[in-house]
Amino acid sequence: MCMCPELLQTLPRCSTVLRGRRLKRFNVQVLRLNRMRRSRRTRKESKDRAMIMVGVKTEMEIKNWKLYMLNKSIIQENEKLRNKALLLHQENQALLSQLQNKFKTSPNNNNNKKH
Numbered sequence: 001m002c003m004c005p006e007l008l009q010t011l012p013r014c015s016t017v018l019r020g021r022r023l024k025r026f027n028v029q030v031l032r033l034n035r036m037r038r039s040r041r042t043r044k045e046s047k048d049r050a051m052i053m054v055g056v057k058t059e060m061e062i063k064n065w066k067l068y069m070l071n072k073s074i075i076q077e078n079e080k081l082r083n084k085a086l087l088l089h090q091e092n093q094a095l096l097s098q099l100q101n102k103f104k105t106s107p108n109n110n111n112n113k114k115h
Helices: 005-010 014-105 107-114
Strands: none
């Protein structure tokens, strides 16, 4: 079966006839594959984002708890200092009243000052 090159050129090739069909099918497959990859990627990214949000949420809860405990200890220390200040104020008032009573009751001090 000898075919001359001119005859081969005039005969349509199978690949060229089906080329348009194959390209369309190939493009559809590629589009489907890309869509599937995107959906997988977005699902994975959404899971990653969810994990990050959970991590951030727990991290924020830990920070919030630490700040709450610090605030609570500061409030307790403030109450202790307020009680100490009240006791010191009461002691100061008592000493001041004793001092004023001492100067009021001693008549010798007034006489000594006049001389």
